[in-house]
Amino acid sequence: MKFLYLTAGIALVLSTIFDYKKTIKALKVAWKKFSKILPGYIKILIIISIVLLISEDTIVYYLGGNSQWLGLLSGLILGSVTMMPGFISYPLAGILVEKGVSYMVVAAFVTTLMMVGVATYPVEKEYYGHKATIIRNVASFIIAAIIAIAMGLFYGEVL
CATH class of the missing domain: 1.20.5 (Single alpha-helices involved in coiled-coils or other helix-helix interfaces)
Structure with missing residues (x-):
């Protein structure tokens, strides 16, 4: 540096x-x-700081439930509204798998974490516009769900 x-x-x-x-x-x-x-980046930094205060046990509690589909939905939503850099989210994914969270749910969480930007919406809207930002986030959400289900099929967690 x-x-x-x-x-x-x-x-x-x-x-x-x-x-x-x-x-x-x-x-x-x-x-x-x-x-x-x-101003937009300061808001994002504040949101990231708050998210980083959430413990891994709390995340495991919400993602590692009994229902695969409820866990998938929780992973998609939780990943969409939070924001973490890759160097934190990938080790967190390993911890989640070690604690018993299914690969499908972890894939949903990490994929939406990287692709869907609810927290970055204000800044993204300034550069791309409201419509393009919404389209990108919805498309990313759908793609993340498809990836997660494919991971569940691949690892035998679905069906």
Whole structure:
């Protein structure tokens, strides 16, 4: 990470040396875009912080029920409304499988976690528009359900 900061700093200095006015203009444009996006990203960071407070036992309780189909629905919904980075969600998926949650339910949870963005809706809406965001999220939800059921069929958990 330090390498990236150093490289960016050197590039900024070189840009300033070669054309000071263009560099200042570019920095102003960058700041304007950054300040426009910042409120949405702060909301997302707050939501992520709250989600990370949920313990794995709570998640297992809601996903590892007796009914496969209720667990599938819970996994799809819970994954859709939460947001976690991959480096947290994949180890969590391993923990869920170790605790007895079926592969189908874990696939539903992790797939919707990565593909469906209820938490990112405000930011996504700004860039893609309301209609495109809704279409993308609904399509992702349906695809995640299909993937989860296919995993259940593959591992013999369904039928």
